[in-house]
Amino acid sequence: MTIKQIKEMIEKDVNYNFLKTNPHLHDKIIFLTLGGSYAYGTNVDTSDIDIRGCALNSRSDILGLSSFEQVVDETTDTTIYAFNKLIKLLMDCNPNTIEMLGCNPDHYFFVSPEGRQLIDNQKLFLSQKATYSFGGYATAQLRRLENAIARDALPQERKEEHIRQSMENMIENFKRKYSDFSYGSISLYTDISQKEELDREVFSNINLKSFPAREFNGLLNSLTDVLGCYEKLNKRNRKKDDAHLNKHAMHLIRLYLMCLDILENEKVVTYREKERDYLLEIRNGKYMNADGTYKDEFFEMVNYYEQRLIYAKENTNLPKTPDYHKIEDFVMSINEIAINK
Helix, strand or coil: CCCCHHHHHHHHHHHHHHHHHHCCCCEEEEEEEHHHHHCCCCCCCCCCCCCEECCCCCCHHCCCCCCCEEEEEEECEEEEEHHHHHHHHHHHCCCCHHHHHHHHHHEEEECCCCHHHHCHHHHCCCCCHHHHHHHHHHHHHHHHHHHHHHHHHCCCCHHHHHHHHHHHHHHHHHHHCHHHHHHEEEECCCCECCCCCCCEEEEEEEEECCCHHHHHHHHHHHHCCCCCCCCHCCCHHHHHHHHHHHHHHHHHHHHHHHHHHHHHHHHCCCCCCCCCHHHHHHHHCCCCCCCCCCCCCHHHHHHHHHHHHHHHHHCCCCCCCCCCCCHHHHHHHHHHHHHHH
8 A cells, every 4th residue: 555545544534533533632633654564664465554643732631630641543553642651752762652753754644843843853862772672672572583483493592691681671671660779789691500401591699778579579570571481482373473473573673773773873764765675585584494493694683783782882972861851841842832722
């Protein structure tokens, strides 16, 4: 489906009428754009059409007791975020939302003056947090791949190293969520295992003082979930699942590419025009073996991007965190407009 056809569908298809009738949306939408494979330029004939956008909070949301965070319409795969909710996600450089600010210009179906200000000020939200947010998403994609591949086909040592990386990303997220985490530390490392079934495994050193028990329980549950994802051996339907795995493999590389653009060029590039053919080759199974495993060159590619990401983080000019004062000034200026509308 062409972009023109998608735009006509949004305007005429009754399934999209909620964009005009929902009280949180209609006259409050500040931009409407594509999401998913169409936004990345990696769509195929069977790709869903995802619509993403942002709507201003109402006067009662800002000054009163009303609450609006997002509207999700499953029938049309549409998600419209409230402005204030979107800002919080952007400050964490959340991959699913920061990409909305770097779409192909032709992929924005509607942009108001306030929406243009938000898109043009994307750099306000760029920081080294991208390393952990995009890295965490990339690790999740890699975990899905490796967890779905026959266990014996993967080096156990490599799997343990990815478990460690996944757990460290979880700890980084925990640090941002709970300030009290600074009272102590947790370090992870891999070493020779004493268990017969393992060559190496992940070990931890924990030093926490006066740490809230409920938060500690939350951390343990999060780390346990990571381990659970690796320990569970999926039973695969090859015909159905290979396409999904190759899609995960493609998105893994795409996430690295987007994060590198942020760290190296201080820019959000959602539509991957230069790498489109390269990404589609991955999606079409170029790096998958006949037995459902992946070729060594794919994992070498992943390692290459991991090393580039480490170097980019250490050498980027972006700050560790965004300038919250500047963001607050921007948010107040937009919300003042929303109040007076």
